[in-house]
Amino acid sequence: NAGVMQNPRHLVRRRGQEARLRCSPMKGHSHVYWYRQLPEEGLKFMVYLQKENIIDESGMPKERFSAEFPKEGPSILRIQQVVRGDSAAYFCASSPGRGLSYEQYFGPGTRLTVT
Amino acid sequence: ILNVEQSPQSLHVQEGDSTNFTCSFPSSNFYALHWYRWETAKSPEALFVMTLNGDEKKKGRISATLNTKEGYSYLYIKGSQPEDSATYLCASSGDNYGQNFVFGPGTRLSVLP
DSSP: OOOOEEEOSEEEEOTTOOEEEEEEOOTTOOEEEEEEEOTTSOEEEEEEEETTEEEEOTTSOSSSEEEEOOSSSOEEEEEOSOOGGGOEEEEEEEESSSSTTSOOEEOOOEEEEEO | OOOOEEEOSEEEEETTOOEEEEEEOOTTSOOEEEEEEEOTTSOOEEEEEEOSTTOEEEETTEEEEEETTTTEEEEEESSOOGGGOEEEEEEEESSSSSTTOEEOOOEEEEEEO
8 A cells, every 4th residue: 555655756946947746645545735844944734635626725825836636646736936945845645534633644755956 | 823832842761761742732723633753754654633632542652642621732652762763743723624734843752772
């Protein structure tokens, strides 16, 4: 039973480029959360998605960031026109049910470096 | 926005010692509390999710309690082993979604053989 998978594990982008981060949830899970860990800071909630729906995107910057979780395929966190301040570790977690009374299973993270 | 605090920030114990640490959260608006174990270079591993005042959960040598009226949770490790060395994170939410799901800074545990 494969766990949560994220790719790429490391991503280097120049300022102004686009970054696409992928998250494949555990089998049978239809809920995905994205978190960001800035250097020297803790995990911060970004967005909560269910297949084909954004449930809560209140933690995501309003500009340049978007997320989707299509009916088929992985969830994608997209960052357009990256800036140095976007350098961080991005984690996704999947959950078997709706909401925060369910455990979340984390992926290994994607380390984004913007040069 | 919730403020979730954890103490101590770090802890060194000898193998075989039992230990505990605290997670504090605002009691006025509570929905769920999560505990995670996070080893260096790995991803956070879910330990417990608790929602009810007085909840007690146990997994092997690790257990947790929850007091929602006073806004704290304790995590206990009995007979610590070197493989327990990790950062232990708690996260609290005031509702069923993500907006108010806030992680504490963690307690870094080192178990010395």
